[in-house]
Amino acid sequence: MWKFLLQRLLLFIPTFLVISVITFVLIQAPPGDYINSYATQLEASGEEASEALLLALRKRYGLDQPVYIQYVKWLWGIFTRLDFGHSMQWNRPVGDLIWDRLAWTVLISFLTIIFTWILAFPIGIYSATHQYSGFDYSFTFLGFVGAGIPDFLLALVLMWLGFAFFGLDMGGLFSEAFRDAPWSWAKFVDMLKHLWVPVVVLSVSSTAGLIRTMRANLLDELRKPYVITARSKGMTEWHLVLKYPVRVALNPFISSIAYVLPQLVSGTTIISIVLSLPTTGPIQIRSLMSQDMYLAGSIFLLLASLTILGTFISDILLAVVDPRIRLE
Amino acid sequence: MDPGILIDIQHLHTNFYLREGVVKAVNGASLTIAKGRTLGVVGESGCGKSVTAQSILQIVPRPGRIESGDILLHIAEGDLDETINITDLNPGDPLMRDIRGSRISMIFQEPMTSFSPVHTVGNQLEETIKLHQPKSGDEAPARVLDMLRRVGIANPERNVEAYPHQLSGGMRQRAMIAMALMLEPSLLIADEPTTALDVTTEAQILALMRDMQSELHMAIMFITHDLGVIAEMADDVAVMYLGRVVEKAPVRAIFHSPKHPYLQALLESIPRIQKRTGARLQAIEGVVPNPLDVPPGCPFHLRCPDFMPGVCDEVVPPDVTVDEGHTVACHLYTE
């Protein structure tokens, strides 16, 4: 078990490094560097950008050094000081801008996964044990439809319906009154009233996928001889289903974290634009549009690390649940 | 009912309702299992031998269903003496659940997949006790260890904690037998229990089953397609073809005076050492008919060398007693 964990952990590190290299390449990719853009920015606002100042800045950010040194410095800054670089659009350190937004992204993704599980688990079991029943058919169909609707479109339609028919503004995370208020019970309740919209929107397609996974796996498992063995021992049907096949079908369910999380993070990015949520999505788009690459790159790095962490967590949970993996 | 009889199956029909049509997997089979004796059920794949066994336990998988017929189970324990007709019970009936695993238990062909891969062997064995004797709580682990020892599993204290994938094939089948015998059933159904094992392990498992039988005085219904194993294990034999029992006899009679043309052909097709070299192995003509479309009359008439037109393809042959305890369903022997 511990060996397995260590293996996975060791795998996590090179993966992170690869992502950091990709990110750094992306940051460096647009023509011109940050100082050039800064100079243009200064000139545009009518200020003089002296050569001396630019040179000093270049030195300060190490831009006069070879690229790989710059990469190591950048990575070192992240590891030692959580220094992700400087956002030129906001003229502030990237770190200041993203932490609370990242927290919202994580929260929404996390809640969605939980919600998805709560829905998909019983429906999947029921569909599999009542294969070809009306219930099964309707959920299979709904699953297809759910998987086929882009989440941002769903968010758009929901916003429109809410506004056109109920006069509700479903966007944002807080009502006007609470937006800048300090945290309180009332503000928390208000947040919950808004939070369900993105959670429901995001969970539609992942729930559809998970139900199908659960159903397919369970159907496979229900045909396995050990189910017949359990039945021949005199177990009641529901006891048997819950103890054996569901337990085994749990594996793909858990490993779904690994691929659902990237989907959710991805989905959060885009629906946050529609629902105007304070996640990393809007700020990432804005930074990309203005080529504020340190900000954009850092967001990508953090989101990617997040989803890779998800893979790691799902590996651990799998090992906990399945002795075949643990004892290998 | 004859007091020596444990199970009496009469005219059992078990059908599978597929999209393509109805498969009559068991099509009017009748057989009896005597107390403490071994009945070998032999036939090629698809003849209905496994489904007959599943019908006894009422665990026929969907879309299969027992259509009609009787399966009488005779229970005689101390003062208790009663006969239950299993086909009268629902698969989910508490009485039926009570019979499964305690009075009749079953072992399967694939010892690997017949255990849940994510629970320990001990957990799955103990469960059998807890299901039927919920008050047995504390003594269950000790009984599990004892049974593992009796079926010859080395180091039971350690292996009880093992997961199935950590045991060898032979060990798994021993554990399977331990689980089935946990509550000392009066009938053990063994559905090709050694098919997946190598020859040496097969011999060990067969020996173990015989030992356990003499220890626990239980009956065994031994299902196989291997006539060699039948010769070794069975006291009585039932030969099945296409959902029907075509011949029933004590094991000696089966090998020394086979009556049904199918059984005769089957025995002919076994390679023999004393036969002269260079002779071709005899195969049965034709193929087993499509089970969706069973021919009228005798199920074997399409392949039978003694086919009598107008009789065999029209009338289902009744059971004819040719000797004591020896019956055959064939028109060659009808008056």
Place this chain on the structure above:
Amino acid sequence: MTVATPPKSAEANLYTASQWQLMWWRFSRHRVAVVSMILLVFAYGAALFAEFVSPHDPNRFSSSWVLAPPMRLHFTRPDGSFSLRPFVYGLTSARDEETLAMVVVPDETQVHPIRFWVKGDPYTLWGQFDSDLHLFGIDVWAEQPLFLLGADDLGRDLFSRIMYGARISLSIGLLGVGFSLLFGVVLGGISGYYGGLIDVIIQRIIELLRSLPTIPLWLTLVVILPPHWSALRVYFGITLILSLIGWTGMARVVRGRFLALREEDFIMAARLANAPQMRIIMRHMVPSFTSHLIAQMTLAVPGMILGETALSFLGLGLQPPVVSWGVLLQGAQNLRSVVLAPWLLLPGLFVVAVILAFNFAGDGLRDAADPYAI
């Protein structure tokens, strides 16, 4: 199980049918999949002949028809008489009595029957053939456009724009899958055939790519496409970026099949017969997984279409004046315009319909891909 081996079928020709015939039989039993397939043929046909199918030039704008509502097809005239040929009412501007804003409303005095094969805005089909013939339209097209699905904020016909947008959105799906197929078959094939270290490395790369959040990655990649690129190059660039993730699925299928097939007896037999390696691969292995690959390709198209739609919707993909479904949906980003003109969401309906059709068809194909399974 010894009994439930379900009978294949009584027909004798079942045993002699070719693999493709068997697959077709299985597929055609899947009614939803067949309907989806027909729908897709129509959608791609419309995209191919967008100029002819759409009644108007997608860029013809007019301030008089800003956010004109969809015209309803009528069969009963104002006097109550029935007409088999559907007709629409013309539009006129009026002042909303509540908001006092100018709005476009139907004018029941103008009756325009819908006709097939009519003259309309001139176009050049595929940049080659000049014509002004349209599949359908109304006689007075020059003064009164036909707005089947309404008009956008510049008074352009939404239906025509959706038809033109289909060309971009649907072709990106196919092209992206084509790229993915190329990468996937090559890398998956190498991975599965050679195994060893190469296999491990490729598998790691696939795992890494699959664990990345796609939209943030795509967005970042799209930004580094050089800004001076022509629309066509951006189109190819975006397609390449989309297939950067898409190939992994393809590679998995190919690798999996290769690994399984390597162990099959008929491959072993071919090897023992001393068949050359290339012949084994091309003659024995590839044909036995083509069907799986086709199913996987069909199921991969929606991801591509969705990707393009999402990127363009966010304003970072294709840019106007290029028309794609994502670009069209950009017009619906603003809640105010959607409330005023809900028909701006209609391109989304087309997206959903095509995606569903691909999913259903792909599902049917996947079932049919293994014709020998029960």
